[in-house]
Amino acid sequence: MSVKKINIAVAGATGYVGLDLIKFLSKHPKVNIKYLCAQKKIGKKIQFFDKRIKKKLPKISNLKSVNWSKINILFTALPTGEAQILAKTLKNKEIKIIDLSADFRLKNKSIYKQFYNKKHKAPDLIKKSIYSVSEFVKKDIKKYKIIACPGCYPTSIQIPLIPLLKKKLIKKNNIIIDSKSGYSGAGKNLKKKFDHKNIYSSIHAYGIFKHRHTSEIDQELSKISKSKTKYTFVPHLIPTFRGMLSSIYVEPSNGVSIKTILKELKKYHKNNFFVKILTLNKDLGTENVLNTNFCEISVCALKEKRKILILSAIDNLVKGAAGQAIQNMNLIYGFRENTGIKWDSFYFFSYFFLVARASMGKKQKKYIFAEIILVQTKGK
Secondary structure (H helix, E strand, C coil), X not given: CCCCCEEEEEECCCCHHHHHHHHXXXXXXXXXXXXXXXXXXXXXXXXXXXXXXXXXCCCEECHHHCCHHHCCEEEECCCCCHHHHHHHXXXXXXXXXXXXXXXXXXXXXXXXXXXXXXXXXXXXXXXXXXXXXXXXXXXXXXXXXXXXXXXXXXXXXXXXXXXXHHCCCECCCCEEEEEEEEHHHHCCCHHHHCCCCCXXXXXXXXXXXXXXXXXXXXXXXXXXXXXXXXXXXXXXXXXXXXXXXXXXXXXXXXXXXXXXXXXXXXXXXXXXXXXEECCCCCCCCCCCCCCCCCEEXXXXXXXXXXXXXXXXEECCCXXXXXXXXXXXXXXXXXXXXXXXXXXXXXXXXXXXXXXXXXXXXXXXXXHHHHHHHHHHHHCC
16 A cells, blocks of 8 residues: 555543544654544643643644544544544545544454443444454455554453464463553553552552453454453552563473473564564563563473463553554554564663673674664564
8 A cells, every 4th residue: 555644633632542643644754644633632732731742733723623534544542432432423425543542353243242331333343443463463454444553451462363263272270370460551540540648669469350451362362262261450550650571371282392482472473573482481671671562471380290381571652552553553544564663772781682682792792782673674
């Protein structure tokens, strides 16, 4: 698809996800940001909400002021239920919608109502949407009007699990998933959602019996394995603003070794720029993925021989939301999928210093540094 620049509107511009979205879009070489929409603070500059955004952009406006004939893509970072209403009004217009809420993630409207306690307002448009973990939809994403970006927890879980379930390399009857997220995942209304005095300085397990994201995890894992995948999922909020680490405990299928698991993940993701598979038994945290669209994965042996641990780290606001949305836009228009989602200097320098700490000669260090420079250039 040959396109010079595409015109963008963002609905929900002032939330955590909306601001990260605008930060990246403002540097995207193929994008013109035409409208930044919110319900409050109309007329304010975007820098009032986020000083990281340096580019001069349109002031905050109401959705009613948008001239839809000038828009190619609408990003919706809105509360659940609102993107459905917008999609209905735009269903006959030549506009793609990239939705970062849960409005079009679920293919069954009854399950949507069960998990979100509200009736779906645009059920006829569900068939025109695609659930879009970028790494799994590259061939099909262009066919759909509505791109449903996954939740942050499901993103961190599916990127390592789906390749293994596809090849039947792990058993699907007893998967344990322990996920930890920065508190930004709960949005700006955090205090209303969690009546917990020390949420900024403590760890808090929540949604233990029923978390909304399990609806999409159920849907996607069962789609791959052709039957219900049995798992336990417990999410936690941790006292850091951003970042997510999922610890996934799986049992390999009979005769499958940990090296086979690692080999398959490397093979499956070898052409997926934003997925990095580490060496066997490598410790993993969120430090390398913060403010980036990368997912880092480590496969580790455990004392319990029948189980292995898969660690998956992302930034919940970027790969778990805004970055993946832009990656999906890039796929739709045939841009390089990393266009506009550059490595932040944090990722680059933290990675360099980790390498520099290793015991190696000067020539080796110079080679590694040159390699990092090359990879960073590829990301531009």
